[in-house]
Amino acid sequence: MNVAANIEGWSHQKIWTSFDIVNGATPASGTLHFWDGDISWVGPADLGKLKSREVFFGERNLTLSGYKSCGTSLVPSGTIILSSRAPIGHVAVAGKELCFNQGCKGLRLKPQMEQSFSYWLVLSLKVRLEAAGQGTTFVELSRNKLKDIDFLLPPLPEQRAIAAFLDGKCATIDEAVRIKQEQITLLQERRQILIQQAVTRGLNPDAPLKDSGIDWIGQIPAHWEVRKVKQIFRLVADASEKNNCHELLSIYTDIGVRPRKDLEERGNKASTTDGYWLVKKGDFIVNKLLAWMGAIGLSEYEGVTSPAYDILRRHVPVSGQFYHRLFRSKSFSLEIKRFSRGIMEMRLRIYFDKLGVMEVPYPPVNEQNKIVAYLEKHEQTIDTAISLKRDQIATIKEYKTSLINAAVTGKIKVV
Incomplete structure (x- = not known):
């Protein structure tokens, strides 16, 4: 018992x-x-x-x-x-x-x-x-x-009293959680807007502007260039050697590029990585099937990744973190979706012949670096606020669980 x-x-x-x-x-x-x-x-x-x-x-x-x-x-x-x-x-x-x-x-x-x-x-x-x-x-x-x-x-009258107590208390708790989650959503939207503005307009609000000729961007600072992706990055396909022991990397829509060993529960472990694409630190990994959902990102690791992915390597000076944010922005994801091919939404794929001709801003590299430093500072503030809200939600949910357990076991009197 x-x-x-x-x-x-x-x-x-x-x-x-x-x-x-x-x-x-x-x-x-x-x-x-x-x-x-x-x-x-x-x-x-x-x-x-x-x-x-x-x-x-x-x-x-x-x-x-x-x-x-x-x-x-x-x-x-x-x-x-x-x-x-x-x-x-x-x-x-x-x-x-x-x-x-x-x-x-x-x-x-x-x-x-x-x-x-x-x-x-x-x-x-x-x-x-x-x-x-x-x-x-x-x-x-x-x-x-x-x-x-x-x-x-308990007897039926007490069951009803406990149920009425929990219905009221938990409705109040759930509303508090809903408000916190809504606040997280607003902070995440604020983060996206901050990134979008910085990577398309720069940091100087008084800078002269010009029409970029790109519908999803609009105006950009007059001294910035517009380049096609293939003018900044080239597609590489360097196959790994047999019986290699390179780090297996993958790209995730929510967290970017990570070693697979750190997240093995998220996917099947490859039995061999022979012939997988070699990835250098600073390369971009593109999941052709999920790029339109944000599965494109900068690798901070050396390793290998699935031949189902594309590897992009810079051939002009760039800040990788600048383009990491630009490529994963909501507006760029929608543009990738427009260029993707497929008979249904979940089968859409972007190939480099289409990704490569997409046009993006190309600010001076020193300005790219300043934008990244600015974003890192402000993202940290927003991420700290989001983390605090999530901790508060976890605490509220723990309290709800304790309250339910106490009420249905008679540890607290509700009548």
């Missing part, structure tokens, strides 16, 4: 004594007439995207034939939906009759359970549910492990 000592009027229960556990299933993915119907069908990813506790639809839904073809079951509105794999612990309430895949379990309430209290109860069990997961390929919470999770259950 893992739960606390007895509280007067509260009873020791297990999941199976208080809920009917319902399993989910998935129809054959290749059978088109099973999909995109009117029967709501959800999975862990759908639960993870929710902005409220109720779930109504999944990203894909089933036809009647799809529903009948597999072992999933419809559960009524008010059923607790718990993700039991990838990851364990997302919790939602069915806002209507729906079904789900094998990555979820449905907890259909028995008469002694109040709905809102049940939601907070299951949410409070997250750590124990995760600990009960098993598996090697992926961790999953089995029905047998779930059913024996134990807890203390």
